[in-house]
Amino acid sequence: MNGNGGFDRRTLLRGSMLAGLGILGAGSLAGCSGGDSDKLILAYNGDATQQKAFQALFDEFQKQHPKIQMKATGIAAGDWGTFANTVSTQIAGGKKFDVVDVATEGQLLLASKKVLEPLDSLIAKDSDVTDEFFAAIPEQLGKWTKTYGSPDGKTYYIPGGYNTVGMYLNKEVFSDAGVELPETDWTWDDFRSAAEQVKVKTGAYFYAAGYGFPFQDILPWLLTNGTSTLNDDWNKCLLGDDAAIEAATFLKDLIADGLSPKPGGEFDAPTQFARGKLAAMPGGRYTVLDINRIEMTDKTRVVNFPSKVSNGTPVGWDGWPIFADSEKQDDAWVFLKWMMSPESSQFYAEHGGTNVPVRREVAESKEFLANAPEGSELIGKAIEFGTPIPSPAQGAKIDDVITSAWQAAILGTKDVAEALTAASKKVDALL
Amino acid sequence: MTSALVTESDARRAPTPQKTRARRREAFAGYLFLSPGLLLFLVFILGPFVAAIVLAFYSWDMLTEPEFAGVDNFVGLFSDPLFYRALGNTAIFTVASVVTHLVGGFVLALGVNRLVSKVVSYFVRTAIFFPFVISWAAVALLWKYVLDPNFGIVTYYIESLGIHPPDWFTDPNWALPAIIGMDWWHTVGYTFVIMMAGLQTVPRQLDEAAIVDGANAWQRLWFVTIPIMSPTIFFATVITFIGAFQIFDPIQIITPNGGPNDSTISVVMYLYRQGFESFQVGYASGVAIVVFVIMALVTALQFWASRRWVHSE
Numbered sequence: 001m002n003g004n005g006g007f008d009r010r011t012l013l014r015g016s017m018l019a020g021l022g023i024l025g026a027g028s029l030a031g032c033s034g035g036d037s038d039k040l041i042l043a044y045n046g047d048a049t050q051q052k053a054f055q056a057l058f059d060e061f062q063k064q065h066p067k068i069q070m071k072a073t074g075i076a077a078g079d080w081g082t083f084a085n086t087v088s089t090q091i092a093g094g095k096k097f098d099v100v101d102v103a104t105e106g107q108l109l110l111a112s113k114k115v116l117e118p119l120d121s122l123i124a125k126d127s128d129v130t131d132e133f134f135a136a137i138p139e140q141l142g143k144w145t146k147t148y149g150s151p152d153g154k155t156y157y158i159p160g161g162y163n164t165v166g167m168y169l170n171k172e173v174f175s176d177a178g179v180e181l182p183e184t185d186w187t188w189d190d191f192r193s194a195a196e197q198v199k200v201k202t203g204a205y206f207y208a209a210g211y212g213f214p215f216q217d218i219l220p221w222l223l224t225n226g227t228s229t230l231n232d233d234w235n236k237c238l239l240g241d242d243a244a245i246e247a248a249t250f251l252k253d254l255i256a257d258g259l260s261p262k263p264g265g266e267f268d269a270p271t272q273f274a275r276g277k278l279a280a281m282p283g284g285r286y287t288v289l290d291i292n293r294i295e296m297t298d299k300t301r302v303v304n305f306p307s308k309v310s311n312g313t314p315v316g317w318d319g320w321p322i323f324a325d326s327e328k329q330d331d332a333w334v335f336l337k338w339m340m341s342p343e344s345s346q347f348y349a350e351h352g353g354t355n356v357p358v359r360r361e362v363a364e365s366k367e368f369l370a371n372a373p374e375g376s377e378l379i380g381k382a383i384e385f386g387t388p389i390p391s392p393a394q395g396a397k398i399d400d401v402i403t404s405a406w407q408a409a410i411l412g413t414k415d416v417a418e419a420l421t422a423a424s425k426k427v428d429a430l431l
Numbered sequence: 432m433t434s435a436l437v438t439e440s441d442a443r444r445a446p447t448p449q450k451t452r453a454r455r456r457e458a459f460a461g462y463l464f465l466s467p468g469l470l471l472f473l474v475f476i477l478g479p480f481v482a483a484i485v486l487a488f489y490s491w492d493m494l495t496e497p498e499f500a501g502v503d504n505f506v507g508l509f510s511d512p513l514f515y516r517a518l519g520n521t522a523i524f525t526v527a528s529v530v531t532h533l534v535g536g537f538v539l540a541l542g543v544n545r546l547v548s549k550v551v552s553y554f555v556r557t558a559i560f561f562p563f564v565i566s567w568a569a570v571a572l573l574w575k576y577v578l579d580p581n582f583g584i585v586t587y588y589i590e591s592l593g594i595h596p597p598d599w600f601t602d603p604n605w606a607l608p609a610i611i612g613m614d615w616w617h618t619v620g621y622t623f624v625i626m627m628a629g630l631q632t633v634p635r636q637l638d639e640a641a642i643v644d645g646a647n648a649w650q651r652l653w654f655v656t657i658p659i660m661s662p663t664i665f666f667a668t669v670i671t672f673i674g675a676f677q678i679f680d681p682i683q684i685i686t687p688n689g690g691p692n693d694s695t696i697s698v699v700m701y702l703y704r705q706g707f708e709s710f711q712v713g714y715a716s717g718v719a720i721v722v723f724v725i726m727a728l729v730t731a732l733q734f735w736a737s738r739r740w741v742h743s744e
Binding site for chain 1 (some may be wrong): 600688709710
């Protein structure tokens with residue numbers, strides 16, 4: 001204070017610094033719960049449509065377990081990276097979560113941070129529920145959840161729905177071009193031949209090659225040619241392999257020959273698909289929402305991704321963990337057990353979820369396949385030849401390197417082999 | 432002795448207890464009025480600033496406890512080639528932006544200032560300023576459509592001239608220039624308005640006196656208009672530099688992966704990637720500190736240099 005009883009500039013400055021440090025401290029995992037300490041706090045990724053389906057599911061849980069107060073927050077993040085970013089920022093700001101829906105890409109990363117509770121003892125304790133559940137889901141999911149979502153062999157996630165990538169074909173464009181629709185499987189040669197015929201007969205693009213969404217733009221092409229971005233142990237990059245170079249060259253030629261629009265612009269694939277200007281779109285179960293929106297459900301057929309060496313698709317799945325610092329772990333486990341139940345899987349499927357339900361019988365049920373294009377069951381079945389989407393802890397940086405290299409390769413701004421080999425070295429350095 | 436020199440009038444001026452209380456009340460009221468702004472400053476500027484300085488010396492992923500890392504973040508930063516690429520792109524963007532905005536804004540202001548019709552003048556002023564009020568997201572999407580390699584209107588007209596246009600946002604040689612052009616279209620209106628205001632400060636008598644002395648238009652511009660407008664030009668230079676160096680929105684929207692061959696990644700985008708994609712908050716804070724230091728140094732340099740060319744009277 002100054003001689004007049006007020007505050008001098010130095011005092012104010014000192015106060016400001018202290019306040020600044022206080023804010024820093026408050027932001028550093030202060031652990032305040034945000035006034036919802038009596039509720040089970042859950043966060044999940046979903047746009048408005050998905051939130052509707054999820055909320056219906058949670059409402060149903062609340063009906064059956066009225067004593068558990070739940071606050072479910074849907075985050076319309078668009079992609080899993082943004083979702084992880086939003087949740088992490090909220091945690092850094094002191095928000096506590098009991099359960100968070102985590103995609104494959106974030107499972108290992110989160111588990112390795114030691115912020116999750118191992119579920120093995122709970123799974124063993126309620127073996128009547130869990131044994132039945134793990135017997136009812138694709139065998140791979142149970143195995144992969146433990147292999148790829150855990151740094152120490154413990155179980156941190158209950159697997160939720162999953163997605164693979166297939167090809168959505170516009171039946172009218174195929175018909176107009178006089179090209180026979182594949183039933184289930186087809187090859188890269190069939191694909192190329194159909195693309196040329198469609199271009200000549202209708203002028204439409206056949207396929208919109210891209211690079212921004214590796215799950216459907218890059219990985220299917222690699223996996224159907226017997227390679228991937230990373231090896232099975234996620235510790236070596238395979239992008240410089242001949243098979244990867246061949247895949248990128250195949251797409252580069254599609255663009256150069258006018259069979260695919262040039263990527264990087266505002267070519268909206270669903271809109272062009274509906275207008276008959278695009279014959280084929282890659283996609284998973286999430287694509288059904290677009291197909292319904294553009295009113296193409298009856299005019300579309302889903303087939304497996306075209307193959308060069310063998311069938312292949314990446315697989316991504318939801319994992320439901322319990323946070324280690326949750327004070328509602330019992331309630332959280334009740335919720336996870338309910339998520340494992342046949343009725344919740346059925347309920348979610350009927351309400352238009354964007355994942356393939358984790359239970360096989362629900363994934364193949366009429367209710368789930370209603371209001372979806374013919375062949376939609378292939379998206380669920382593709383898990384049989386699927387490969388988990390490579391998701392090492394350094395995933396975000398690696399994705400940046402891979403997408404940049406793939407962009408340069410298919411656009412021809414760099415030699416394909418040069419771009420992919422250089423990227424492979426960069427990724428190896430990151431791994 | 433000092434006390435012997437105290438006069439009666441001094442004694443009358445000495446604060447009475449009532450006056451001291453009044454001053455305290457006045458000071459309290461003053462700080463009360465100041466408090467909303469001060470609180471916002473503390474929470475949104477000083478607090479994060481102090482936090483960034485502290486965090487720059489920590490390794491923190493936002494999920495687990497921060498760990499002291501010493502200068503590791505800075506060592507990592509200065510040995511990352513991508514950081515230099517980002518810094519280089521930002522420097523190119525900033526220089527191009529400052530030069531084109533100042534020249535463009537000044538020339539546009541000179542032109543509009545000469546318009547005789549008030550109606551036309553108001554229309555042109557509004558038209559030039561209008562893009563500035565549109566959000567960056569809308570501007571970025573608009574230009575993505577205009578320059579689309581498949582159906583963009585610019586692509587169409589250039590092709591109709593028999594010229595093969597570049598793929599603006601996917602060609603590493605064109606992506607940054609395209610964004611520089613887009614940024615100019617969006618924000619030159621702001622520089623234009625500043626320059627228009629500056630032009631009003633040029634006394635007509637000086638211009639007329641120069642004409643009487645036989646000065647031609649170029650000489651009047653160079654020796655009368657620009658010197659008198661120099662404080663305005665200086666202000667525009669500083670503001671444009673600070674804005675340009677922080678470029679992020681259009682680059683993130685149009686080339687979210689940093690552009691072809693990292694040709695558009697800016698230093699703020701690099702910071703964002705480290706902080707919010709790789710969750711290296713300490714590292715990102717280190718980038719923020721480096722950006723702050725660069726901006727402070729360049730701004731200080733601008734102020735120092737301004738003593739040589741800015742006429743403050």
